[in-house]
Structure formats: structure tokens, C-alpha cells
Amino acid sequence: MGMESEKMTVNYPDGRRFLSASDHLQSNTKPHHRDSVVFGGRGMSLEETINASNDYYRLHQRAVIYKKPTPIQIVKVDYPQRSQAVIREAYFRQASTTDYNGVYRGYYLDFEAKETTNKASFPLKNFHQHQVNHFRNCLAQDGICFTIMRFTTLERYFLTPASLLIEYWGKQATGRKSIPLTTIQKTGYEIPAGFQPALNYLDAVDQLITTAKR
């Protein structure tokens, strides 16, 4: 066949982990019992942690935030008799936006979540030009835009204003390749490890909104 076929454990073209079908289903369903026994998202991927938190926020009417589906270009669909349609040929498309958006207390929230094993800085290569452009556009409409950065080795999470990413993105021309943790600590808001929700990032959003003096 000249093809390598894999199930469940693959990566997207941009290196993100491809979640299994059950993970994808989970992200749009009610919280599982599992969510109630994790602490600070330990043992869960960053995406799982945020999805579980968003499920929690929706259930408790704190906010309505979803991860957007991965954009797919569909080419061929089969219709087996008496059963559901099967997509037989499709391709991953480049997203135009960030992964998460929604509404909270009348504010439009928009964010991207990334992680690093680095201990002293967050690599800019985790982000993409289209995400930076999208943040610029949303900020121009007074959206509340930010990144959630996870330092996996340190077990620390930060919410940083999108303006910080935009600033450092522009510094790449000068050879700058990452944002120092010290800068992130100063400009962002640390999100403490939580229980329910797994990552209680809305308190940091409240601080960001207050600081932005809207």
C-alpha cells in the first residue's frame, strides 16, 4: 500500500497531539466522574484539563466556552445502507483562529492554550502567525484575549494577555525565540492548581478584565 496506517495516537501537522475519537466526543459532553478526582489537571492533557473546566463552567452557569472543532476538508463520504454516513477521504485544514472562545459576563473571551517542558521560558514556536493575527483582530473589537501557558515540568499554569504574545512575536526578527518566565510572572496571572474545575482560569480572567480598564 505504501501507507502507514495508525489509530488514535497521531499528531496534527503542527505537532499538536491528535486526541482519540473518545477524547473528541468527551470534549462536548457533560463532565465525567473522572473530572472530580483530578487535581490541577494532573494526568490529563492540557486540552482535556481545559475542556473539563469549560464543562464545569457551563454546568454551573459561570461561562459558555467551547473548543472549536478541528477544521476538516471533506472530499468523500460513504452512505452505508441503514447506518450513519462515513467520511472516507478528508484532510486537516489550517485553522484561521485560536482554539477557544465564548462568553463570560457579557465579555467575549478568546484564547489559545499551549504547554512547554522548558523551565525558564516559553518558546514562541508553540504559536502561529494566524493566531497572532486573530488576536490582533479580536483585540480591535474589544475582545478579552489571552493565552494559557502550562509549564509541565514546573506544574505551573499562567494566563497571559494576548498583547504579551503579540509583543514578543514581533521580537522574533531580532532573534528572540521565547518569552522569559520572569516576564510571564510579571505580566500574567498564575492559575493555582484546582480541584473543581481542574483549572479555574476565570479568576485570572477577572483580573485581566479589571486591568484592561474597559
Add this chain to the structure above:
Amino acid sequence: MGMESEKMTVNYPDGRRFLSASDHLQSNTKPHHRDSVVFGGRGMSLEETINASNDYYRLHQRAVIYKKPTPIQIVKVDYPQRSQAVIREAYFRQASTTDYNGVYRGYYLDFEAKETTNKASFPLKNFHQHQVNHFRNCLAQDGICFTIMRFTTLERYFLTPASLLIEYWGKQATGRKSIPLTTIQKTGYEIPAGFQPALNYLDAVDQLITTAKR
């Protein structure tokens, strides 16, 4: 094979028209020349009309609004050597939200767009329980929620507050199956046929925001 294989012209399980790969690609790219020669979206599908309008709004920094990708459950991915990943088995999933959301002048916008060939009323069967639930959740967070209804035979478009859909959705138990056009005219805002953008619905959004007395 016992399977019927089709390309490009199929329907989603809920009856929406399945757009071809090129349509899907188009929805996230810059406006085409084509957009500048249509009037009121004539000859375009409702989805194409709204996507073209959203492209226009983004390009002119009026608003940042996207159609969400169709949620897909991916089961199997092939990696042909030296070329891009091919999804070989995947399924359409039930969406949890509405199709469109974004940010406009600091407001979170959320809406669903539907059309009917009826002349005197808009059938409720065009909508789904999960959309009504999502509207309720977003309204509780002070989102600006609405539907865009197209009467294709009349060549008329209306923006109606989500509260109208929610009200009539609840009346289904009493046998009510549609929203009368007279009610839509009274409660909603007619969107005049446009040129650039193809459907200039933001003026109606301005009216909805003012009326909501936020």
C-alpha cells in the same frame, strides 16, 4: 460493496446541505472577486452569503465572526509517505452549539442562520434542541444571541432575537409548529438586500443591542 459513494453533493444527517471541499476552504479565506458581483446574496447559499459577509466585516475591521467547523469524530488517519495526512474513517458529530459566533464592539455575538421556502411562517423544525439550550446559556452570560431567517421565495431576510425562538420553541407542546411572518416582522429586524457585504446584518445587530438596553 453494499455502499453508495458520493462526492460533493450530500446532506448532513440534519438535512443541511453538505458543502464541497472548495466551499469549505472558501469560508475561511479572503473574499473572492465573486463576492463583489452578487447582490443580496442572490445565487449564493445562505451559508455562502453569511461567510462572504463575515469575510467582508473582518477585512474592513467591522467584526470578527466565523462559522465554526463541523464537528467530526476521527477514527483512522493514514500517512502517505511524503504527503499530507489523509483521514480515512470519520463520522459527523452532533454539534453542541450554534454555527456562528464572534466579537463586535466588545459584544459577544452568537447566531444560527436558517432558510425556508414558506411564505407565511418560519418552521421550527429548522432548529434543534441543542441550539435553543445554547442560546439560553449564552443569554444568561449577556451574549447577543439571534437567528438570521431567510424566506427564499420572498427574497427577504430577518434578524430575530433568540428570545423569540425560545418562546416559540416552548409553544411546540401546544401544537405550534412555526413562527408567523407577521410576528417575525414585528419582533425582528429586516435586513435589506445588500451589495458589499452581501448581507449587512450588523446594522440589525446594532438595533438589537440598543433594544436590549444593556
